[in-house]
Amino acid sequence: MAEIKQRKVLITDTILRDAHQSQAATRMRTEEMLPVLEQLDEIGYYSLEAWGGATFDTCLRFLNEDPWERLRTLKKHLKKTPIQMLLRGQNLLGYRHYADDVVEKFVAKSIENGVTVVRVFDALNDPRNLETAMKAIKKYGGVCEAAISYTTSPVHTTEYFVKLAKQLAEMGADNICIKDMANLLLPYTAYDLVSKLKKELDPKIKIHLHTHNTAGTGDMVNLKAIEAGADIVDCALSPLGNGTSQPATEPLVATLKGTPYDTGIDIEKLLPIVNHFKTVADRLKKDGFLSPKVLSIDINALIYQVPGGMLSNLISQLKQQNKSEKLGEVLAEVPNVRRDCGYPPLVTPSSQIVGTQAVLNVLAGERYKMVTKEFKGILRGEYGKLPAEPDPEVVKKCIGDEKRITCRPADDLKPEYETFRQEIAQYMQQEEDVLSYAVFGQVALNFFKWRKARDTGVDANLADGKVYPV
DSSP states (O other), X not given: OXXXXXXXXXXXXXXXXXXXHHHHTTOOOHHHHGGGHHHHHTSOOSEEEEEETTHXXXXXXXXXXXXXXXXXXXXXXXXXXXXXXXXXXXXXXXXXXXXXXXXXXXXXXXXXXXXXXXXXXXXXXXXXXXXXXXXXXXXXXXXXXXXXXXXXXXXXXXHHHHHHHHHHHHTTOSEEEEEOXXXXXXXXXXXXXXHHHHHHSOTTSXXXXXXXXXXXXXXXXXXHHHXXXXXXXXXXXXXXOSTTSOOBHHXXXXXXXXXXXXXXXXXXXXXXXXXXXXXXXXXXXXXXXXXXXXXXXXXXXXXXXXXXXXXXXXXXHHHHTTOGGGHHHXXXXXXXXXXXXXXOOSXXXXXXXXXXXXXXXXXXXXXXXXXXXXXXXXXXXXXXXXXXXXXXXXXXXHHTTOOOXXXXXXXXXXXOHHHHHHHTTTTOSSHHHHHHHHHHHHHHHHHHHHHHHHHHSOOTTOTTOOOOOO
């Protein structure tokens, strides 16, 4: 056996963001993070993923927390370890494309408030939708981690992903992330893909692997990727690791200890932090957010390519229609809808668009008899360039002879930032409020009203006439 070159493997821990987003509807509170932040800071992680994704929405909508205040609080305690966030390119953290002035301002304020590493991706892998965000990350001094959304289809070959990674590297990426959001990447495919990326890309560019353990293959995927040369892998401390979350941190640290890939992390230092998050996990279970189901292996992820969050959404939609028995038919229809619209990776927002259309196709008893405006939008090109040409018959049936967009969708958007600022003038306490409102509209407005009521006792100027509790 050839001698393995000594190479320390770096770990990003997702306990403060994706772990509880994947398992417990992102319901961890800032106060539950605070007691162990200094200890986390001493572990020696590459980064702590702690912001972006659904944390922003959940803070405003359910936790009555200002996400910007959470970020500033985290930064106050994490003096050594970079804070990492997840950003959906031109979609930011919302569900539509935003004008370039809003995207640039959002990136600038994220970095100013404490983010160092920005993982940025596009649901369709359209590099044009990453241009503005990537330029802003570099401009304001962040580490630009451009992600390729991993999926499988006749067009998503290893060569496709290598070509995409090279394009993102040319656009200024410091790191390339393989973002395997549905745990579709298998161990030997991971070895092949990482090997080719290391061969084709500048050695200064780090390869960062992100997977989940939904189908039970995550630990093996991480290990084979490390053997192939991956520089960084995502893990989650065990109280919120495995299942629909990332593979657990401690087993990987133990596995690599004493090998040429040793992480340098002292497992003894992790134990008190693990004990703390066990109590957090217990609270999340007690409050009904953490179900044991998310920890069981679900091989459907490989068969239907349906991420955990999308699966729960499909179940919920069918339950509302009293058609739960149709789940098998809907799961079988998802790959058909995905093929018909050009094989988009199933990640927000394309997963919701494809999933909802599959439900409608099954319940209507006729394919594309009813079509959502979002599905029409994806066919029109409103979300960007699809990986493959959609089925022409489906296009004809759904949007007729309507003109399809071929430019970068955001090219059609006028600057929006100043308009948003004017709309929330009476509630604005900080520049960041404009961005909260830009991305989450009424949800942010409701939070501002609650905040004003909390700070003043009663807000007599509420447009809806309600008094928000202090």
